[in-house]
Amino acid sequence: MSRSLRHGAFAATALVFSIGTLSACGAGNDAQTLQVRPDNAATAVDSIKIQNLNIITQAEPDAEGPAVIAATLFNDGTKQEVVEKVTLPGTRATVELKPAKGKGPLVIPAGGRLIIGGKNNASAVIENGRQAGDDGGVQNVAFTFSETGDVELAASIVPATSYYEGFGPTALPSAEPEPTPSDSGTPDTPSDVESESPSGTETEPASGAESDSDAGTDATH
Template structure:
C-alpha cells in the first residue's frame, strides 16, 4: 500500500471514531445505551425522583414490624414534605419518623432523604407479616405536599444480606425454653417432712399428766 493510501485510511478511521464519540455525547447521560437500571423499584414525577424502594420484612419470615426503604431526591427549588405512605392490602398506618426531631419528613430543595438505615428517616409498618409477603411486588403509594400521590410497585425482601442494615430495628428475640421443674431424687428426705407421730403422742401425754398432778 502506498504512503498516500495509508494516510487516507488513517484519516477515515479518525473520522469514524469522532462521529461515534459525538453521537454518544449528543445522546446525553440518560441514553438507553448508557443508562444503568437499578434492580430495585424507581420512578420520577416532576421534580421528585424515588429510587431503591423496598418493603423490608423480618428475617426468616418472623412476625414483627416491617419498614419501607427508599431514596427520595428533590430536584426542585422549594422544599416538600412526605405526608404519608400507603401499602396496598395493609389496613394499618405507616408511621413516619424524621431522622432528627419529631417533625415531618422534609425534602430539602436540591437535596435528598433516605428512608431506612441507622441515622436516617424511617417508615414503619407495625405488622409486617400482614402487610406483605417476601418475593411479591407490592403497590406502595407515597403522598407528597406538592407532587401529590406517587404510586409504584416495591419489592418485598427480608432483612438479610444487603438489606440487613436497612431492615426493621425491632427484631423479636427468640424465646428461650422454660426449664423443667427439678424432681426430688428417690430416697432423699424432704425438708418439710412432718414430725414423728410417736414424738407428738409422747409430748401430748406428758402435758396431760402434768396437768392432772396439779
C-alpha cells in the same frame, strides 16, 4: 490508508467515546454513591424522583415483626417537599414515619434529598410486616407529597439479608420462658415453719426458766 478511511475511523472512534460518556453521565454521581441497583423501583414525577425503593422484611421467613420501606427521595424543585404519608394500597398495613432526629415530618429540602431506611436515617416502619406481602413479591407503595401530591410505584419485597441487611427492620425480642417453681421460689413448707418456730420461741424462755430455777434453788439454800 486513504484520507476518507481515516476520517471514517476517527468518526467511529468519536461516536463510541460519545456513547460511553453519555452512559457514564446517565449513571451519575448519585447512582454510584447510593449504590443504585437496576432491579430497584424508580420513578420521577414533576420535581420528585424516587429511587432504590424496596420493602424489607425480617431476615427469617417465619419471624414476626415489623417491615420497613427503604428509598431515596430527591427534590429538584425550588420549594421543600413534605412526605405527608406513605401507604400500601390494597392492604390494611399502616406505615409510621419518623425523621432521622427528634420529631416532626419528613422533609425533602429544595434541591436536596431524603434517605429513608438505614442507620441514622428517617424511617418508614410497617408495624405488621407480614401485611406487606411475601418475600419475592411486589407491592405498590404510595407517597403523598405536600407539593407534588400522590406518587405510586411498585416495590420489591425482600428479606433483610445480604445487601439489605443494614437497611432491614429490628427483629422482635424472643419470648422469655415462663418462670419455673425453682426460679420463682416455693412457699415455706410446714416442716420449715415447725423447725423455725420452736427455735425462735424456746431459746429465750428456756434460758430464762433455767435462770429462775437456779435463782429459786439458791434462795432455798
